Amino acid sequence: MTGRPLRVAMISYYLPSASKQGIGYQVHELATELVRRGHHVDVLSECPPVAGAAYGHRHVVLDGSLRTFRFATTLRRTDLSGYDVIHAHGDDYWLWRRRAPRHVRTLHGSCFEEARRIRGAKERARMVLLGLSEVLASVVADRTVVVSPATRRWYPWVRDVVPNGVDLGRFRPDPARRADHPVVLFVGTWGGRKNGAELARQFARDVLPRHPGAGLWMVARDVPAEPGPGVRSLGALDDAALADAYRRAWAFCLPSDYEGFGIPYVEAMASGLPVVATPNVGARYVTDEGRAGALTTLGQVGRTLADLLDDADRRAALAGAGLVRAQEFSLGRVVDRYEELYRGSSDGRPRDRHGTATAGVASGRSA
Numbered sequence: 551m552t553g554r555p556l557r558v559a560m561i562s563y564y565l566p567s568a569s570k571q572g573i574g575y576q577v578h579e580l581a582t583e584l585v586r587r588g589h590h591v592d593v594l595s596e597c598p599p600v601a602g603a604a605y606g607h608r609h610v611v612l613d614g615s616l617r618t619f620r621f622a623t624t625l626r627r628t629d630l631s632g633y634d635v636i637h638a639h640g641d642d643y644w645l646w647r648r649r650a651p652r653h654v655r656t657l658h659g660s661c662f663e664e665a666r667r668i669r670g671a672k673e674r675a676r677m678v679l680l681g682l683s684e685v686l687a688s689v690v691a692d693r694t695v696v697v698s699p700a701t702r703r704w705y706p707w708v709r710d711v712v713p714n715g716v717d718l719g720r721f722r723p724d725p726a727r728r729a730d731h732p733v734v735l736f737v738g739t740w741g742g743r744k745n746g747a748e749l750a751r752q753f754a755r756d757v758l759p760r761h762p763g764a765g766l767w768m769v770a771r772d773v774p775a776e777p778g779p780g781v782r783s784l785g786a787l788d789d790a791a792l793a794d795a796y797r798r799a800w801a802f803c804l805p806s807d808y809e810g811f812g813i814p815y816v817e818a819m820a821s822g823l824p825v826v827a828t829p830n831v832g833a834r835y836v837t838d839e840g841r842a843g844a845l846t847t848l849g850q851v852g853r854t855l856a857d858l859l860d861d862a863d864r865r866a867a868l869a870g871a872g873l874v875r876a877q878e879f880s881l882g883r884v885v886d887r888y889e890e891l892y893r894g895s896s897d898g899r900p901r902d903r904h905g906t907a908t909a910g911v912a913s914g915r916s917a
Contacts, residue, residue: 561638565597581605643686655691659810698835715884723822732764735799737814743807752852796821819872842875
């Protein structure tokens, strides 16, 4: 760590203790790594604390409806003046008066993009409103970043791209752990935009006839009691069990309609798995436009998986390319970048916790 330890208030409605949202898992990883580097971090969240977390937790208790919107108004009444940095992963759009010397906002995707694909008029309207809040948040913060370049389509004034990070010490290959039969791993949800149900249907239609002993392992909380032939529900896994599931599988598939980034793609690549995905925004970025993974249409996912399980050389080539690509998304590199942003300022000069400009040059590009 360069410079003195910082006091960081990290804002996230979601945490792994009560939510399957990938944002919550990324916040948990970032906060843990920052504490490991000597910083003090408190996460303000509607979710309860994560058991055994190294960082502090400030519980924002809410009840009733429209909680994500009411979370933002509650934050406006919260005293954050004791922190050097506010790092928001959502819901900071009412914090337009300076609450700390530095305010960083991460946009984990675009709600406008998701609104184009989500089912139901009510949910679509909700996503549009959240998209407008993202626009406001990008103006309120001192520095805004997006997690993939294509997200800038909706926020072209945001210049910085800081991807999500994965712990490459935890997610790593171990050929000795590989299952003795073909296994496709899925991490997501059965319903909604992750398309778990469609993957299970195509697995039965296209994969099992050619690979009768194959299995589809689904890390999801909403898999039905009878998901179909060859499908095994793993439920929600802890960190160690999830890493082991990646190491045991032969291939990974997440045929999502939309991912702002797609952390499971990186976890799979870091674990030495060939990745099959639909060409959503996140998958295209993480796989380097298909150079480090197989991109295919939703209707062809099953056939692509069956072909891949037939071709050991293709699996090895994709796994090798994925391992190289995963290095770009190491948690250490991502936290290095955030530390640079934390210590910078809007006018290019570092500031102390009281907002006073100090000597030196801030790291990073201006936003």
